[in-house]
Structures are given as C-alpha cells and as structure tokens.
Amino acid sequence: MPKTLPKVDVVTVGVGWTGGILAAELARDGMKVVGLERGKERTTADYLHGHDELRYALRYKLMQDVSKETITFRNNRGQRALPMRQLGSFLLGENLGGAGVHWNGQTYRFFPYDFEIKSLTEKKYGKEKIKKDYLVQDWGITYNEMEPYYDQFEKACGISGEENPMAGKRSNPYPTPPMKSTPILEKFKKATKQLGYQPYQIPSANLSEPYMNQYDQQINACQYCAFCERFGCEYGAKSDPVVTVIPAAKKTGNYEIRYHSNVTEVLYDGEKVTGVKYVDIYSGEEYIQPAEVVALTSYVMNNVKFLLMSNIGEPYNPNTGRGVVGRSYCYQILPGATGFYDEEQFNSFMGAGALGTSINDFYGDNFDHSDLDFIHGGVISITQTGKRPIANNPTPPDTPRWGKEFKRNSIKYYTRTLSVGSQGASLPHRENYLDLDPTYKDAYGLPLLRMTYNFTDQDKKLHRYITKKTAEISERMGASKTVPHPELKDYSIVPYQTTHNTGGAIMGEDPNTSVVNSYLQHWDADNLFVVGASAFPHNGGVNPTDTVGALAYRAAEGIKMYRKNGELLV
Amino acid sequence: MADEETYSRREFLRKSGYAAGGLVGGGLIASLITKQVMEEDPKTNPSDPNLSNDHFNDAFMFFTNRDDFRVLASSCERIFPDDENGPGAIRLGVPFYIDHQLAGPWGNNTKEYMLGPFYKGKRTQGYQSRLNRGEIFRQGIQKIKVMSQMEFQKSFQELEADQQDNILSAFAQNKVNMSGTSSAEFFELMRAATIEGVYADPMYGGNRNMEGWKMKDFPGAQMAYIRQIQSDQFIEMKPQSLHNMLNK
Structure with missing residues (x-):
C-alpha cells in the first residue's frame, strides 16, 4: 500500500525548465510546491572537470538512462515498433534541470505567423493551401498575447541578443547585449547581406556579460569554452533552470524537491486530479502525494505518457481522426550545406552553444509561398558552437570512411569546413502520433511510449527548397566546395538530429482538437496543467525553448488564477 | 603561435562575473575554490620521482588472449x-x-x-x-x-x-x-x-x-577562448588534458 502524504498546493512531475519556472512563480506567490524529480541533484560545481567529449557527448553522461525507460519507434502503422535501445536522434535529459542543463542556449521566439498559422495561411492563399491530412491549427493564443511571457522568460535567463528586423514586436530590448562576433560569423553576415538578407546575432542564453535576473540570481559571462551542448556550464554562464529559477523557488521556503522520485500515475477521479503516485527508486517505497493542482512538467514524451497511462483525455486514433492525446507529434527537419575550404583554416573548435548568426528571410510567411507547394520555412544560420574532434570528421564526398585517405581528409577538414544550417518547421500529420506500446515495458513495468513518425511530403519539399538557399549562401561565403545535405528520406531514430520534439498534448481553442487550453489547463481536469513543448500544435523553424519557457510563465499565471476561482480559465 | 596570451586568474574573475558585485550562489564560489584546492592538493599529484613510468594501464581488462x-x-x-x-x-x-x-x-x-x-x-x-x-x-x-x-x-x-x-x-x-x-x-x-x-x-x-589532438590542431580541455574567439588568425595552442587541468 502506498503511503499517503499531506496534501500540498502544487506538485510538479519533473524539475527542469517548466517545473522550475512554475516553482519559482508559485512558491513566491505563497503556494506550497513539491517537485518530484526522478534524477539526482546537481550544481555548477559538478561541471568543472567536464570538458570530456567522450563521457558527455558520446556516452551521454547527462542524458536519460534508456536501460530503464525509452520509447519504441516505427515509421508507419504497418511496421512493428521496436525499442530505441540507445539514444540517437534526440537526447532526453535526466536529473535536476533536465534537458535544460545540456542545451545550447539558442533562445528564439516563435513568430506571429506560428500562433495563427492556419488563419493566416488560409487568408492569404486560400483554403486549399493546407493539404488534406495535415492537422495544422491555430494555437488559441496570439503572438501579442504571448509577448509578456516571452519577456519574463528572457529576463529570467538574461538573454543576450540584438533586434531581429523580421521578428514580432518586443516590449523590451534583450536584457544583455549580443555575444561577440567572430570571423566565421562575419563571413556569413557579409554573404547574406550581399544576397539581400537581414542577418542578426542569435539570441543567446550564454550571456555576453554578468547579469542579475528578476529573482536576484546571478548568471555569469560566457567564456566561449566550446563545451555547451551535451554539457553543463561550469561558469554558471549558460542560463539553465538550476542557476535561474530553482534557487528562487527554494529561497521562499515554500518549495521542496524530492529526488529519486519516479512518478508512475496521475490520480484522476473523472473530473479532477487528486495527486500523483510515485516510487522512491532508492527505497522502493510507494507514495501518494495529494495536491490541489498537478502540473506535468517532464519532457514531451512523458507528459504524453502520463496522460495515456492515467486515462485522462481521449487517446488519438489515426483511423478515425478522433481523440486528442498523442496527436500532432512534430519534430523538425535540418536542411543545410557544408562548405569545404581548401585555403582557409578556422578556429572552429572555439565557440559557445548559442554563438551564431541567423536570417529569417525564409521563415514562416516571410517569403511568398504562392508558387510553392509547401508552407512555412525555417531559420537559416551559421553557428560556432565549438567542434569537438571525435564527433567531427568532415570529409569531401567520395572519401572512404576509413583508412589513409579518411585520416588525411578528416584531419585536414576538421578546421576547414563551415556549415550553413537550418531548422525547418514541422507540421502535424494525421499519421504521426504517440501512443502506448502494446509489448515493451519500462523498469517499473509500465508500457513504453510508442512513436509512429515519418517525414512528410511537406517536409521533403521544404527541405529541398531551404537546402538550396543554404548552398547558395555557402557558395557566396567562398567555400572551395559546397556539399548540400541529401534529400530527405525516411526518418531514422539512429543519427542525432535535434532534441526539438513537440506535440502530443497540444493547446488550442477546441477540446475536440486539443488537450489543453491556452493556459495549458487540461480540458477534462481543470486542476491539471500539462506544461512544455508537448503543448505545441506544430513545431516552428527555430529552437523551441523560449516558447517552452514562455508557456510555463503563462501556465503559472493560469494556476494562480485557478487557485482563486477554481474553474476552467477559458 | 599567434596571439596566445595567458589568461590571468584576475581577468577570469572579472570577466566571468565571479568577482562582480552581488555575487550569489554558493555553488559558484565553491566551484572556484574546488579548482584552487585541487591545484594545490598534493594527494592528486604523484610527485615521487622514483615511481615507475610504466604504463600500468596497458594491460587487458576485457581480452583474454x-x-x-x-x-x-x-x-x-x-x-x-x-x-x-x-x-x-x-x-x-x-x-x-x-x-x-x-x-x-x-x-x-x-x-x-x-x-x-x-x-x-x-x-x-x-x-x-x-x-x-x-x-x-x-x-x-x-x-x-x-x-x-x-x-x-x-x-x-x-x-x-x-x-x-x-x-x-x-x-x-x-x-x-x-x-x-x-x-x-x-x-x-x-x-x-x-x-x-x-x-x-x-x-x-x-x-x-x-x-x-595535435594532428587535428585541437587544444583539448581549455578553460576559455574568450581572448582568442575574435582572432582572424588560426590559433595553435598547446593542448591540455583533464589530467593537466587537475594537476596544473
């Protein structure tokens, strides 16, 4: 029998960005908040000896242990889903701060077009523009309504940036100036300007100068050490949940984090949730933590898994198109081109996770789609994140994969390639969804989440179009040889692509086509909030974290309102 | 060796914000201190010159023949x-x-x-x-x-x-x-x-x-490139391993 603990105001399932933001906002508002974190505690001091590519980047030191829990994957419903036995395509986080610790820190806002994608596309191009089977819909919130929440999150992080001429209006400038520019970035700026585009420095959570946030937490200045993505920052110079929001919550005395606590069920009586059941993975003991409000604040996968396991909301059925939980799972595509330089050598081993320059001339509807058979687009960037030697062995095409010539070329071009890359938006499709696997189980005997996903026709066309643009930029930059990324084929779980997974518990205006309302409040349980990129109705063509953070601030406001009036907010 | 300058501790403290006003967060101070302690801790630095230089690690942990x-x-x-x-x-x-x-x-x-x-x-x-x-x-x-x-x-x-x-x-x-x-x-x-x-x-x-690393011009586990990141010259640096970092 699980032991029932005293009731608290709010329990969050997971303590990363979203759990940390809710804790800071709600504990400061006087609520008693408990954060259940299945991993361990960690601090900045844990990263001082962390410049170890093998341990962190290759052996996934900071990532989820998939021997205990993973997902299963198949490209389509005709296939048998099999477990993702090792990490690859995306890197799930674990321990305090979650994936918010090992991110790069690129902190873009989504664009006004994203939030009203369906209305704006149909208004300009007609009803036929969005093809059958694509479940594109408006978000139930506009950019202008989102702006204050973006502003709050960017202030919590102290984002370093400069005005992006094509982005939505800002109420305030970036809290800190942009990061340094470098010869690599300047090369991209010059080329894109010549082509008539408008480059700007990537908004960065690796800060250009020391900064104090609204909770009196200091974030330090980036030292450009080049160990960001897949690493924690030993300087406390990359804004993550552990240095920005979690200490703010702790200071109030209203916040408790319980480590090694793995939630197995959200308790639901058909109208409201009453709390969560969890197991202390050290002692093996089970507990019930009753709460006035439950917030699911784990990554996309587990937010959806908890809803499905706890029978909250109708699971999506791809046969009928009915049901909502697991619907609209999206990812991203990565068009791009690699430039090989025979004459120049670059300091590409130096850098920072969010050091880069971008253009938005091919984002959203910033370019005319009248004669194009896809919608949306993607950011195009050059980044200088710091190339490490195990993972970076670029060779021109036709170089063998091993042996003398491989050795020569991979050594030569390690410091002689510059890649122009993009993140292409990803639109929901009827056949791409998440549900529970009928066969495979996790370490607690619970079903694994099953992902059914493939790249769509829209993805392939967008990929082709943007890849061409990136290759043109690479050529203009003066590459001796430019090699565009190959055409998109079937999605594979194997090579790393991006940890920008979205959807499955999406927000919207209509309970028939969304799981949560615009406060991320569940339509079928008004004291349950499902917070994170799981709420994105589609994925934009930039990094999602700014929007995740902003939605967490929105949800925090929603929970405060709910605690006053006790009902659905929309 | 273009533009390779020593990155002084004083400068590190100033630029990174460790020494900026209103410093908060015990973890940050602790991490800096940890580094200083490590550098001076004789226990982490085998100093006996009579100890053998044999590669004791060059032996089989997995293979049997x-x-x-x-x-x-x-x-x-x-x-x-x-x-x-x-x-x-x-x-x-x-x-x-x-x-x-x-x-x-x-x-x-x-x-x-x-x-x-x-x-x-x-x-x-x-x-x-x-x-x-x-x-x-x-x-x-x-x-x-x-x-x-x-x-x-x-x-x-x-x-x-x-x-x-x-x-x-x-x-x-x-x-x-x-x-x-x-x-x-x-x-x-x-x-x-x-x-x-x-x-x-x-x-x-x-x-x-x-x-x-030397073949690839990769300098290993450096602490910072803030002084070199804007250089328009390619910079060759003496590489540093994690062992060096611990026992500098």
Missing part, C-alpha cells in the same frame, strides 16, 4: 593508419582504449535498453541486437581470424595491408555472416571506437601524449 588483441590492434591500425600526418591507432594506444571500454559500461550495454523481444527491425529503427558490444567484438574478431585463415592461410596480423583491407571491407560491406548481429554493425562499432580512441582524452588510454 594476445592473439585476439593483436587482431583488434591490426584492424584499428587499418582504420586509422600510421602515416605522414602522425601516429596511427596502435601508437596512439587505441587497442588498449577499446579493451578498457569493452570491459566497462559501454561494452556491457548498461545504459542501453536490452529487454526483449528482439526483432531484426528496419534500418531506421537502429540497434536491435540481443548481444552487448563486448559480445559483438568477441564474435567479430573470431570471424576475422577464421576468414583470414580461409582466404590467406595466415593470421590476420601477418597479412599484407591490402589483404587486411580486403577482409575488413567485407565486414564493412556486410558480406560476412554473423549471429545475432551483422558484420557491418560490428565494423561500424569498431570504426567508431577507433576514432574515439584517437581523440578521447588521454585518461581513457588512447590519444597518447595528446598526439591525436
């Missing part, structure tokens, strides 16, 4: 050969690196999901073997030995380089029959492990004397 190890070593050397660019896999210690990795969590797949049922799966579904990496290497090396005898009536390590390449190519092209895995899967693992051994921090047994 020398012949298997020589087959691995010769294979790695073909993947990353000694040439005018610098040392190959053997001189870099890569075979010992792989031996040690196979003996640990990586070789035993402790962080991989290894529950059944097992099915072959599509390419896009990735690793579906019921074998762990250690078992795959063991089997792969036996297959190399058998094939070498069959084709050339010699041990693999005694073959000419092009004969060795022929055999390894057959593995890479998935032409060799293996049980519970494929020869291409085995070859890809060996290729990946070889590259890791060339470029991973020397503490793991490969990348001897940081020679792998």
Whole structure:
C-alpha cells in the first residue's frame, strides 16, 4: 500500500525548465510546491572537470538512462515498433534541470505567423493551401498575447541578443547585449547581406556579460569554452533552470524537491486530479502525494505518457481522426550545406552553444509561398558552437570512411569546413502520433511510449527548397566546395538530429482538437496543467525553448488564477 | 603561435562575473575554490620521482588472449593508419582504449535498453541486437581470424595491408555472416571506437601524449577562448588534458 502524504498546493512531475519556472512563480506567490524529480541533484560545481567529449557527448553522461525507460519507434502503422535501445536522434535529459542543463542556449521566439498559422495561411492563399491530412491549427493564443511571457522568460535567463528586423514586436530590448562576433560569423553576415538578407546575432542564453535576473540570481559571462551542448556550464554562464529559477523557488521556503522520485500515475477521479503516485527508486517505497493542482512538467514524451497511462483525455486514433492525446507529434527537419575550404583554416573548435548568426528571410510567411507547394520555412544560420574532434570528421564526398585517405581528409577538414544550417518547421500529420506500446515495458513495468513518425511530403519539399538557399549562401561565403545535405528520406531514430520534439498534448481553442487550453489547463481536469513543448500544435523553424519557457510563465499565471476561482480559465 | 596570451586568474574573475558585485550562489564560489584546492592538493599529484613510468594501464581488462588483441590492434591500425600526418591507432594506444571500454559500461550495454523481444527491425529503427558490444567484438574478431585463415592461410596480423583491407571491407560491406548481429554493425562499432580512441582524452588510454589532438590542431580541455574567439588568425595552442587541468 502506498503511503499517503499531506496534501500540498502544487506538485510538479519533473524539475527542469517548466517545473522550475512554475516553482519559482508559485512558491513566491505563497503556494506550497513539491517537485518530484526522478534524477539526482546537481550544481555548477559538478561541471568543472567536464570538458570530456567522450563521457558527455558520446556516452551521454547527462542524458536519460534508456536501460530503464525509452520509447519504441516505427515509421508507419504497418511496421512493428521496436525499442530505441540507445539514444540517437534526440537526447532526453535526466536529473535536476533536465534537458535544460545540456542545451545550447539558442533562445528564439516563435513568430506571429506560428500562433495563427492556419488563419493566416488560409487568408492569404486560400483554403486549399493546407493539404488534406495535415492537422495544422491555430494555437488559441496570439503572438501579442504571448509577448509578456516571452519577456519574463528572457529576463529570467538574461538573454543576450540584438533586434531581429523580421521578428514580432518586443516590449523590451534583450536584457544583455549580443555575444561577440567572430570571423566565421562575419563571413556569413557579409554573404547574406550581399544576397539581400537581414542577418542578426542569435539570441543567446550564454550571456555576453554578468547579469542579475528578476529573482536576484546571478548568471555569469560566457567564456566561449566550446563545451555547451551535451554539457553543463561550469561558469554558471549558460542560463539553465538550476542557476535561474530553482534557487528562487527554494529561497521562499515554500518549495521542496524530492529526488529519486519516479512518478508512475496521475490520480484522476473523472473530473479532477487528486495527486500523483510515485516510487522512491532508492527505497522502493510507494507514495501518494495529494495536491490541489498537478502540473506535468517532464519532457514531451512523458507528459504524453502520463496522460495515456492515467486515462485522462481521449487517446488519438489515426483511423478515425478522433481523440486528442498523442496527436500532432512534430519534430523538425535540418536542411543545410557544408562548405569545404581548401585555403582557409578556422578556429572552429572555439565557440559557445548559442554563438551564431541567423536570417529569417525564409521563415514562416516571410517569403511568398504562392508558387510553392509547401508552407512555412525555417531559420537559416551559421553557428560556432565549438567542434569537438571525435564527433567531427568532415570529409569531401567520395572519401572512404576509413583508412589513409579518411585520416588525411578528416584531419585536414576538421578546421576547414563551415556549415550553413537550418531548422525547418514541422507540421502535424494525421499519421504521426504517440501512443502506448502494446509489448515493451519500462523498469517499473509500465508500457513504453510508442512513436509512429515519418517525414512528410511537406517536409521533403521544404527541405529541398531551404537546402538550396543554404548552398547558395555557402557558395557566396567562398567555400572551395559546397556539399548540400541529401534529400530527405525516411526518418531514422539512429543519427542525432535535434532534441526539438513537440506535440502530443497540444493547446488550442477546441477540446475536440486539443488537450489543453491556452493556459495549458487540461480540458477534462481543470486542476491539471500539462506544461512544455508537448503543448505545441506544430513545431516552428527555430529552437523551441523560449516558447517552452514562455508557456510555463503563462501556465503559472493560469494556476494562480485557478487557485482563486477554481474553474476552467477559458 | 599567434596571439596566445595567458589568461590571468584576475581577468577570469572579472570577466566571468565571479568577482562582480552581488555575487550569489554558493555553488559558484565553491566551484572556484574546488579548482584552487585541487591545484594545490598534493594527494592528486604523484610527485615521487622514483615511481615507475610504466604504463600500468596497458594491460587487458576485457581480452583474454594476445592473439585476439593483436587482431583488434591490426584492424584499428587499418582504420586509422600510421602515416605522414602522425601516429596511427596502435601508437596512439587505441587497442588498449577499446579493451578498457569493452570491459566497462559501454561494452556491457548498461545504459542501453536490452529487454526483449528482439526483432531484426528496419534500418531506421537502429540497434536491435540481443548481444552487448563486448559480445559483438568477441564474435567479430573470431570471424576475422577464421576468414583470414580461409582466404590467406595466415593470421590476420601477418597479412599484407591490402589483404587486411580486403577482409575488413567485407565486414564493412556486410558480406560476412554473423549471429545475432551483422558484420557491418560490428565494423561500424569498431570504426567508431577507433576514432574515439584517437581523440578521447588521454585518461581513457588512447590519444597518447595528446598526439591525436595535435594532428587535428585541437587544444583539448581549455578553460576559455574568450581572448582568442575574435582572432582572424588560426590559433595553435598547446593542448591540455583533464589530467593537466587537475594537476596544473
């Protein structure tokens, strides 16, 4: 029998960005908040000896242990889903701060077009523009309504940036100036300007100068050490949940984090949730933590898994198109081109996770789609994140994969390639969804989440179009040889692509086509909030974290309102 | 050596914000202190000049006989050969690196999901073997030995380089029959492990004397590039290992 603990105001399932933001906002508002974190505690001091590519980047030191829990994957419903036995395509986080610790820190806002994608596309191009089977819909919130929440999150992080001429209006400038520019970035700026585009420095959570946030937490200045993505920052110079929001919550005395606590069920009586059941993975003991409000604040996968396991909301059925939980799972595509330089050598081993320059001339509807058979687009960037030697062995095409010539070329071009890359938006499709696997189980005997996903026709066309643009930029930059990324084929779980997974518990205006309302409040349980990129109705063509953070601030406001009036907010 | 300047501690403190006004967060101070303590802690720095310089780590943790190890070593050397660019896999210690990795969590797949049922799966579904990496290497090396005898009536390590390449190519092209895995899967693992051994921090047994990094002009575990990041010259720096960092 699980032991029932005293009731608290709010329990969050997971303590990363979203759990940390809710804790800071709600504990400061006087609520008693408990954060259940299945991993361990960690601090900045844990990263001082962390410049170890093998341990962190290759052996996934900071990532989820998939021997205990993973997902299963198949490209389509005709296939048998099999477990993702090792990490690859995306890197799930674990321990305090979650994936918010090992991110790069690129902190873009989504664009006004994203939030009203369906209305704006149909208004300009007609009803036929969005093809059958694509479940594109408006978000139930506009950019202008989102702006204050973006502003709050960017202030919590102290984002370093400069005005992006094509982005939505800002109420305030970036809290800190942009990061340094470098010869690599300047090369991209010059080329894109010549082509008539408008480059700007990537908004960065690796800060250009020391900064104090609204909770009196200091974030330090980036030292450009080049160990960001897949690493924690030993300087406390990359804004993550552990240095920005979690200490703010702790200071109030209203916040408790319980480590090694793995939630197995959200308790639901058909109208409201009453709390969560969890197991202390050290002692093996089970507990019930009753709460006035439950917030699911784990990554996309587990937010959806908890809803499905706890029978909250109708699971999506791809046969009928009915049901909502697991619907609209999206990812991203990565068009791009690699430039090989025979004459120049670059300091590409130096850098920072969010050091880069971008253009938005091919984002959203910033370019005319009248004669194009896809919608949306993607950011195009050059980044200088710091190339490490195990993972970076670029060779021109036709170089063998091993042996003398491989050795020569991979050594030569390690410091002689510059890649122009993009993140292409990803639109929901009827056949791409998440549900529970009928066969495979996790370490607690619970079903694994099953992902059914493939790249769509829209993805392939967008990929082709943007890849061409990136290759043109690479050529203009003066590459001796430019090699565009190959055409998109079937999605594979194997090579790393991006940890920008979205959807499955999406927000919207209509309970028939969304799981949560615009406060991320569940339509079928008004004291349950499902917070994170799981709420994105589609994925934009930039990094999602700014929007995740902003939605967490929105949800925090929603929970405060709910605690006053006790009902659905929309 | 253009523009290589010492990055003074005072400057580090000022620029990073460690010494800026209103410093908060015990963890930050603690981490700085940790570094200072480590640097001065004699216990982490073996200083007895009479201690042997033998490579005690150059011994088998995974392999049980020398012949298997020589087959691995010769294979790695073909993947990353000694040439005018610098040392190959053997001189870099890569075979010992792989031996040690196979003996640990990586070789035993402790962080991989290894529950059944097992099915072959599509390419896009990735690793579906019921074998762990250690078992795959063991089997792969036996297959190399058998094939070498069959084709050339010699041990693999005694073959000419092009004969060795022929055999390894057959593995890479998935032409060799293996049980519970494929020869291409085995070859890809060996290729990946070889590259890791060339470029991973020397503490793991490969990348001897940081020679792998030197070939690539990669300076290792540096603390900061804030002074060099804007330079329009390519910067060559003396590489630094994690051991150096701890015992500077």
